[in-house]
Amino acid sequence: MFIHYLDLSWRSFKRTPLVSFLMVLAIAIGIGITMTSLSVYHMMSADPIPEKSSQLYSVQLQTMDDGSTWRTEDNVPLQLTYQDAENLLKAPSLDKKVAMMRTGFSVYLDSDKIKPFIGSARMTTPDFFSMFNLSFLYGGTWSTEQENSAAPVVVITQELNDKLFAGKNSVGELIYLDDASYQVVGVVKHWPLNIKYYDLNNGAFNQAEDLFMPFSLIKAKELVSWGNSNGWKHENTPTFVDKLQSEQVWIQFWAELNTLEQKQAYQNYLLAYMQEQQKRGRFNRKQLEYKLRDVNQWMQYNNVVTEDNKILVGLSFMFLGVCLANILGLLLAKFLRRAPEVGVRRALGASKRQIFLQHLVEVAMLGFIGGLLGIVIAQLGLMGVGQSYNYYENLATMDLTMLLSAPLIAITTCIFAGLYPAWLVCKTNPAIYLKSQ
Structure with missing residues (x-):
């Protein structure tokens, strides 16, 4: 049945090429911009040495x-x-x-x-x-x-x-x-x-x-x-x-520091060292203080990923939302125009659930194609980021996680946008359109 739904979706695309192209383009632009900012953010916040980041500690002394x-x-x-x-x-x-x-x-x-x-x-x-x-x-x-x-x-x-x-x-x-x-x-x-x-x-x-x-x-x-x-x-x-x-x-x-015991022993040593230095006239404080931060804690402490980066990702998702709002309008027009065809199918025995799933498959297929095209747009965007900001050159890339996430996000958001149009068209009353045929 799923293959049949895919076939119907493809036939629908060919019947309305201009509308389908506009929807795919809107998804692709939204995904391209979103994945550009999200990929940079992902690389910025990624653990740079995951195999031992919890064992390496930056040392600070007050x-x-x-x-x-x-x-x-x-x-x-x-x-x-x-x-x-x-x-x-x-x-x-x-x-x-x-x-x-x-x-x-x-x-x-x-x-x-x-x-x-x-x-x-x-x-x-x-x-x-x-x-x-x-x-x-x-x-x-x-x-x-x-x-x-x-x-x-x-x-x-x-x-x-x-x-x-x-x-x-x-x-x-x-x-x-x-x-x-x-x-x-x-x-x-x-x-x-x-x-x-x-x-x-x-x-x-x-x-x-x-x-x-x-x-x-x-x-x-x-x-x-x-x-x-x-x-x-x-x-x-x-x-x-x-x-x-x-x-x-x-x-x-x-x-x-590979174990908790090593960390505790080193903390004791640092405190003893500071106490010794205090006796020599340094660290003139009532309360001695030191800090041990592992790699990820050190990056967070130094605000490697700033609030601006997070805001940029949020704005890109908002832009994707605007693209989906436009797609929603196009889907409503396209699906409701198909109401007579749906009425005939309902009269021939198709259930509301089958009509609903068929249209969701069509929307998902739309998202998949738009997601693939969005990856191309994102790559162009990342190339621009890398050339404009040399220090982002290593970050302006999409790893496997981001490559898989692009079509997944596109499909998910398109299905979300298509829920209402699909639900609306599956409620079509077949009797109305049978009388008009």
Whole structure:
């Protein structure tokens, strides 16, 4: 019976091609605009590392004295001071932890084939790669000894390796960063990162860094941060050493805590550390406070998905509603025009339920075709978003969930719009039209 209903629906489309085309186009435009905004929102709010997002925690310490405030909702700084990051790194309390910051260099080779360019770099510790699930194409990370000695080594991305070395194994090669040479010890595979969750300071949707280097080089090379550096009190820091010893916050710190026991133990350690620092004249507060937030909590805390994004999705669904209102009018006109045919079918024994289902199948078929065309329109819209806003380039895409959702939403909304016209036409009194035939 369902196949028969599909056949009747197709015949109906061919009898009224213009009206059918207008309805399909209205659905397609509504779905296209809705799926464009919904796809971007979906990618923004998606878990960036679902396999271990509940095990990675951003560490925050309330370093300010009583009476000082911060711009966060709970009045806790987003980053750590350099001295706190160093102390937490040296503590034997965890197997995996990273301190890091973003900086950059002029990148070039001892060759005239590659023009110098500016590359962004992440100063971090060796655990960064295993904690955030980066895998290596060639080589590996630097050793603990190289970290401790501030060795001039670097890990580069696959994309940078293709640009500098034409994709060959570059481990052992030298690249020049500003005025110094660094040895390549590893090449990481392409990292499909939509949200830069590990460092949200300068934009959640910025590209990941091209270079990864030992954290200890910050002090050895006196590297400046390309991220945010903030202070809560006036301090005189004429030298770089003064900055390292100051209360300025500019270092990101993450810890991997695989069990509740590990998390509780680390919380106890952080409290003990703050109490120790308080005895040394820091953290002048009545109540010591720290925060551990996992990846998704950290993204929510930093408002990665803003209210504007949610409003945009709501407006796109409202536009879809306007499209459906127009479709409702067209369906009413089309179905009621078919009343004589329905009257004859009723007289021949067709039940109201069969008439109702037949028209719902026709409406669902309309939604399916409109949904497929809507995917094409959405792809064009996403291409426009990606080209207009470079930082949305990785987000302007439709994954499998969105591709399946488009026709599903179209069919569901069309069936909803077609309920009243279908119910109205199935109530047709056959006697009226039999007399007129």
